Amino acid sequence: MRISFLIALPAIFFQSIAWGQSANIDRKVDSVLALMTLDEKIGQLNQLSSDFVATGPITPDGDKQDRVRQGKVGSYLNMTGAARTRSLQAIAMQSRLKIPLLFAQDVIHGYRTIFPIPLAEAASWDLSIIERSARIAAIEAAACGIHWTFAPMVDIARDPRWGRVMEGAGEDTYLGSLIATARVKGFQGKGLGSLDAVMACAKHFAAYGAAEGGRDYNTTDMSLRRLHEVYLPPFKAAADAGVASFMNSFNDINGIPATGSSYLQRTLLKGDWKFNGLVVSDWGSIGEMINHGYAADMTDAAKKAITAGSDIDMESRAYAGQLADLIKRKEVNESVIDDAVRRVLRKKFELGLFDDPYRFSDEAREKAAWNAPEHRQAAREMARKSIVLLRNDSIKKISKPILPLSNVSGKKIALIGPLVKAIGDNNGFWSYSWPDDSTRIVSLWNGMENKLGSTKNLSYAKGCELTGSDTSGFAAARLAARRSDIVVISVGETGNMSGEAKSRSDLKLPGMQEQLVKEMVATGKPVVVLISAGRPLVFNWISENVPSIVYTWWLGTEAGNAIADVLFGDYNPSGKLPMTFPRSEGQIPIYYNHFNTGRPFKNDTDNIYVTAYTDLRNSPRYPFGYGLSYSKFEYGKIVLSADSMSVGGSIRAKVTITNSGTYAGEEVVQLYIQDVAASLVRPVRELKGFQKIRLAPGESREIEFVITEKELAFYQEDLRFMAEPGQFRVFIGGSSAAEEGISFWLKAR
Numbered sequence: 155m156r157i158s159f160l161i162a163l164p165a166i167f168f169q170s171i172a173w174g175q176s177a178n179i180d181r182k183v184d185s186v187l188a189l190m191t192l193d194e195k196i197g198q199l200n201q202l203s204s205d206f207v208a209t210g211p212i213t214p215d216g217d218k219q220d221r222v223r224q225g226k227v228g229s230y231l232n233m234t235g236a237a238r239t240r241s242l243q244a245i246a247m248q249s250r251l252k253i254p255l256l257f258a259q260d261v262i263h264g265y266r267t268i269f270p271i272p273l274a275e276a277a278s279w280d281l282s283i284i285e286r287s288a289r290i291a292a293i294e295a296a297a298c299g300i301h302w303t304f305a306p307m308v309d310i311a312r313d314p315r316w317g318r319v320m321e322g323a324g325e326d327t328y329l330g331s332l333i334a335t336a337r338v339k340g341f342q343g344k345g346l347g348s349l350d351a352v353m354a355c356a357k358h359f360a361a362y363g364a365a366e367g368g369r370d371y372n373t374t375d376m377s378l379r380r381l382h383e384v385y386l387p388p389f390k391a392a393a394d395a396g397v398a399s400f401m402n403s404f405n406d407i408n409g410i411p412a413t414g415s416s417y418l419q420r421t422l423l424k425g426d427w428k429f430n431g432l433v434v435s436d437w438g439s440i441g442e443m444i445n446h447g448y449a450a451d452m453t454d455a456a457k458k459a460i461t462a463g464s465d466i467d468m469e470s471r472a473y474a475g476q477l478a479d480l481i482k483r484k485e486v487n488e489s490v491i492d493d494a495v496r497r498v499l500r501k502k503f504e505l506g507l508f509d510d511p512y513r514f515s516d517e518a519r520e521k522a523a524w525n526a527p528e529h530r531q532a533a534r535e536m537a538r539k540s541i542v543l544l545r546n547d548s549i550k551k552i553s554k555p556i557l558p559l560s561n562v563s564g565k566k567i568a569l570i571g572p573l574v575k576a577i578g579d580n581n582g583f584w585s586y587s588w589p590d591d592s593t594r595i596v597s598l599w600n601g602m603e604n605k606l607g608s609t610k611n612l613s614y615a616k617g618c619e620l621t622g623s624d625t626s627g628f629a630a631a632r633l634a635a636r637r638s639d640i641v642v643i644s645v646g647e648t649g650n651m652s653g654e655a656k657s658r659s660d661l662k663l664p665g666m667q668e669q670l671v672k673e674m675v676a677t678g679k680p681v682v683v684l685i686s687a688g689r690p691l692v693f694n695w696i697s698e699n700v701p702s703i704v705y706t707w708w709l710g711t712e713a714g715n716a717i718a719d720v721l722f723g724d725y726n727p728s729g730k731l732p733m734t735f736p737r738s739e740g741q742i743p744i745y746y747n748h749f750n751t752g753r754p755f756k757n758d759t760d761n762i763y764v765t766a767y768t769d770l771r772n773s774p775r776y777p778f779g780y781g782l783s784y785s786k787f788e789y790g791k792i793v794l795s796a797d798s799m800s801v802g803g804s805i806r807a808k809v810t811i812t813n814s815g816t817y818a819g820e821e822v823v824q825l826y827i828q829d830v831a832a833s834l835v836r837p838v839r840e841l842k843g844f845q846k847i848r849l850a851p852g853e854s855r856e857i858e859f860v861i862t863e864k865e866l867a868f869y870q871e872d873l874r875f876m877a878e879p880g881q882f883r884v885f886i887g888g889s890s891a892a893e894e895g896i897s898f899w900l901k902a903r
């Protein structure tokens with residue numbers, strides 16, 4: 155049809171431009187490759203870290219610059235700053251072929267302006283603001299000479315003992331996949347070559363978050379079906395979003411270290427998924443295959459890694475030391491090296507570095523991006539939206555909740571606890587400290603002072619340290635509380651207690667903090683507890699005895715302002731937990747989309763022959779998707795457009811939500827689906843959709859979800875992804891504990 159052809163013409167035309175560019179770059183890559191010696195090719199696969207920031211075990215080894223000058227280094231990490239990168243790039247320009255260096259950095263949640271840790275951002279369930287957070291991080295990083303960020307971390311994690319839960323998007327595959335896409339788009343912006351875009355890196359491929367015991371770097375072992383159903387989709391989403399690179403992971407998976415896994419890197423990523431970007435190892439993970447007992451020595455490690463598809467060697471020096479001999483002994487075909495080098499050179503061409511190696515190392519642009527006020531405003535908005543209100547019950551004294559603080563008459567507020575005046579902790583792990591942090595990062599104290607305009611109605615007592623057994627500060631805390639109308643206590647972990655190599659077996663508040671909270675409650679004053687951490691913690695006494703509890707994660711540069719915005723009601727909290735909060739470490743792994751088992755636990759029976767603990771309730775302390783508001787959201791009955799759908803069809807689920815509270819607020823309306831009976835046991839429910847809506851007081855709105863086969867499909871035994879006819883249940887509500895459910899049938903073809 156003429157019209158459709160005409161419509162198609164521009165698309166074909168633009169596609170041909172894109173293809174033309176790609177074909178043009180491939181031709182350039184091949185022309186450079188043809189000039190390279192074997193040593194120069196291997197050099198492109200060698201990544202070193204500068205010594206000035208260590209994010210792994212540094213091997214100080216003298217003058218790395220000479221290796222750059224000889225064309226023996228292809229990329230550098232932990233080398234940032236327009237001036238510093240320009241000077242190292244100038245050394246690379248002294249090499250025979252003048253192939254520019256790539257500069258990489260862990261820009262995980264901001265660079266100059268620090269945003270909330272990624273797990274906190276995930277609690278916002280706001281994909282556009284999460285994308286903007288990554289966008290701003292890219293703008294600042296790219297202005298400081300960085301070409302490549304080792305983010306987003308897209309590891310699904312169901313175990314809060316694992317310190318790196320702070321770095322991802324939590325336990326849910328559906329939410330994690332959407333957030334992976336948003337972050338890749340944010341980092342890469344309009345595409346590589348733009349001066350404010352950086353290469354993103356989906357990591358850690360794969361299943362690093364499934365480490366046994368929640369112990370970092372530990373073994374992972376699972377069925378291929380679980381791997382495909384739970385852990386791979388966020389990586390596939392990143393690949394589909396055009397992520398420029400992948401990073402493999404430290405863990406062994408099903409008996410093979412991910413770094414040496416051909417299944418992951420060749421069969422799946424570069425094969426089925428047709429990924430044409432590059433794969434970088436994690437820090438030293440190639441050499442660590444010896445520790446795994448998978449490689450006999452560095453030669454064996456280099457051979458297994460390059461053969462399996464790990465293109466770049468980060469800091470194990472295996473490729474630099476072993477690849478040339480492996481080629482000469484014909485144990486590795488040079489075509490394997492050529493493929494890896496092509497992937498590296500292609501990115502350098504796409505970034506425009508062959509045209510101008512210094513284009514990202516521009517001190518004027520660095521200065522202009524360095525203190526952009528709009529970045530801080532965005533960080534404050536992201537932080538507010540990441541805060542989760544866990545409890546806000548009415549108290550007898552005022553017959554309403556303490557929050558927002560305007561509810562409580564009397565102005566004197568006692569700020570108590572070791573985190574009230576914390577500065578650097580607010581940035582959390584994987585952040586950068588700058589000389590002016592003490593005046594730039596907004597502590598809780600600063601934020602409250604900013605909000606009130608002065609400190610005349612504020613008092614402060616640290617009460618205790620974050621760790622240790624000293625309670626000598628309690629007396630001053632009690633005094634401050636008694637002289638005030640309201641007590642706000644800020645407790646939690648240190649900013650570095652969650653992160654890499656930070657697994658904890660005990661998730662309670664460290665030190666004497668819980669005791670401090672008890673002392674404050676004992677004064678009889680209205681108490682609000684703020685908990686800052688990079689992971690779900692266990693705080694049962696507080697949960698049961700403190701009427702107002704706010705989870706404030708680590709919120710970055712604007713932390714104090716964002717918390718004050720919520721405490722005073724200038725922002726009505728809307729965050730929803732991206733991870734299940736356990737009552738005890740003994741429940742872990744605990745996650746919402748579990749299987750029912752043959753003897754499911756039911757609250758309404760004293761039958762002991764059910765899947766339960768004899769010493770603890772089965773339910774989590776707070777479920778996935780949970781979070782309160784100053785508003786009150788009520789859900790009507792779910793209405794389906796039909797009671798069955800045919801294959802290839804769809805069904806619409808509608809529900810009306812009403813804000814029966816007195817505050818305007820946002821609610822994340824969540825859609826969960828259960829496949830009641832299938833050829834494999836299916837989770838009791840799975841998140842398959844959500845909409846974040848804003849309702850004025852008294853306002854009602856009908857929300858509609860369209861359910862298609864895609865929402866019903868799952869990986870079969872043979873890994874085909876398909877839906878099976880049968881009964882399904884739909885639940886819609888404000889958390890994964892939504893009770894409002896209704897059934898429909900998927901009819902056979």
Ligand code: GLC
Pocket residue numbers: 209210231260304357436437654
């Ligand atoms: C670390 C981390 C990885 C990071 C890399 C470079 O060990 O596992 O996420 O990107 O090394 O810092």
